[in-house]
Amino acid sequence: MKIKAAVCRAPNTPLDMETLELEEPRDTEILVRVVATGICHTDIVVRDGLLPTPQPVVLGHEGAGVVEKIGKAVSKVAVGDHVVMTFNSCGRCPSCLEQASSYCYEFFPRNFFATRADGSSALSRNGEPVHGNFFGQSSFASHALCHERNIVKVSQEVPLELLGPLACGVQTGAGAVINALKVTAGKSFAVFGAGSVGLSAIMAARVVGATTIVAVDVNPDRLDFARSIGATHVIDSREGGASEQLVELTGGGLNYALDTTGLAPVIREAVLSLAPRGTCGVLGASPPGSEIVLDEVHFMSGGRRLVGIVEGESNPDVFIPELVELYRQGRFPFDKMVKFYAFDDINEAIHDSETGKTIKPILKIG
Ligand SMILES: [Zn+2]
Ligand SMILES: [Zn+2]
Numbered sequence: 001m002k003i004k005a006a007v008c009r010a011p012n013t014p015l016d017m018e019t020l021e022l023e024e025p026r027d028t029e030i031l032v033r034v035v036a037t038g039i040c041h042t043d044i045v046v047r048d049g050l051l052p053t054p055q056p057v058v059l060g061h062e063g064a065g066v067v068e069k070i071g072k073a074v075s076k077v078a079v080g081d082h083v084v085m086t087f088n089s090c091g092r093c094p095s096c097l098e099q100a101s102s103y104c105y106e107f108f109p110r111n112f113f114a115t116r117a118d119g120s121s122a123l124s125r126n127g128e129p130v131h132g133n134f135f136g137q138s139s140f141a142s143h144a145l146c147h148e149r150n151i152v153k154v155s156q157e158v159p160l161e162l163l164g165p166l167a168c169g170v171q172t173g174a175g176a177v178i179n180a181l182k183v184t185a186g187k188s189f190a191v192f193g194a195g196s197v198g199l200s201a202i203m204a205a206r207v208v209g210a211t212t213i214v215a216v217d218v219n220p221d222r223l224d225f226a227r228s229i230g231a232t233h234v235i236d237s238r239e240g241g242a243s244e245q246l247v248e249l250t251g252g253g254l255n256y257a258l259d260t261t262g263l264a265p266v267i268r269e270a271v272l273s274l275a276p277r278g279t280c281g282v283l284g285a286s287p288p289g290s291e292i293v294l295d296e297v298h299f300m301s302g303g304r305r306l307v308g309i310v311e312g313e314s315n316p317d318v319f320i321p322e323l324v325e326l327y328r329q330g331r332f333p334f335d336k337m338v339k340f341y342a343f344d345d346i347n348e349a350i351h352d353s354e355t356g357k358t359i360k361p362i363l364k365i366g
Contacts, residue, residue, distance in 0.1 A: 006346050009056045011049030014347040020218040022026035023122040029145045031069040037139040037360045038165035052172045057114045057131035062164035063139025076148040081162050086167035086316040088136025088150040102311035111135045152320045166320050170334050173200030175312015177279050185209030188250045192270050193260035194222040194359040197274030206230035216242050246273035276302035283309045
């Protein structure tokens with residue numbers, strides 16, 4: 001079938017709006033009519049060629065839509081279901097078998113190689129292959145093929161066009177707090193970096209009842225926004241000394257810290273702000289080969305912990321519907337971060353995300 005898609009043809013250049021050919025779903029595949037797709041930082045990093053995803057490629061990995069057709073072997077969803085498309089996984093490795101698919105042993109090939117597992121692509125233009133299946137979807141398009149492993153059915157009682165970001169950015173921040181760090185009522189928590197992931201973490205910290213919730217960022221507008229959605233304190237880190245301020249504020253250090261920046265000096269600062277027995281989560285991606293330097297005595301002697309977190313350590317079939325229900329109850333207002341753009345304005349939406357003008361762009365597609 002003919003579809004409309006935004007194609008990334010070369011690093012650091014605008015995406016091209018093109019008409020492509022999409023193959024019919026194979027037995028295990030699901031055809032989704034895409035209603036809306038969020039733009040995530042990872043799409044921009046891949047567009048810029050900083051990860052080894054081949055081009056030309058259709059990106060997009062926060063798709064929301066309606067099931068239009070299913071392969072013969074598919075039973076998880078039915079035609080007409082409202083769904084979001086999340087990260088892909090193999091379903092067979094030790095992590096997947098323990099419902100920890102964000103740590104799938106094949107996470108990188110299944111999400112970043114932009115081909116099916118057999119190396120083929122379902123997308124082409126005038127007979128020339130275009131890479132697809134990015135995060136098991138490639139949802140910067142009017143239609144996407146995905147899999148039972150990465151499709152999640154959602155309630156029809158909430159606006160579908162809003163839900164795509166729950167599948168990556170929002171799930172990453174909220175899941176880090178709820179699933180990975182397991183922040184609990186009465187504890188202190190700080191997030192370093194108040195982008196869409198960090199702000200999702202703040203909303204989640206409020207949901208679980210943390211009583212000291214701190215946003216650390218260099219952008220005063222973002223700090224104001226963080227206050228409006230649940231931060232009890234904010235720190236402008238342009239002035240330096242964030243860890244000293246956090247230790248003083250909490251009377252000895254944080255129970256939980258979360259780095260969303262992937263910057264080694266910020267991670268060091270986050271660990272230095274921990275109380276004895278405190279835990280720091282790291283979820284921002286650094287260039288391959290990056291290293292973290294810690295004060296070893298401080299780290300060891302307080303029994304502090306540092307942990308890597310992918311996709312909020314989420315089991316998406318369980319966690320995404322939970323986030324939808326929290327949103328429906330008014331307890332998780334992630335819609336306040338969102339700005340909608342027409343699909344044709346995708347390059348403007350990416351630009352506004354890069355400059356910080358928009359916290360979370362969503363493209364309205366169909
Ligand atoms: Zn796996
Ligand atoms: Zn993402």
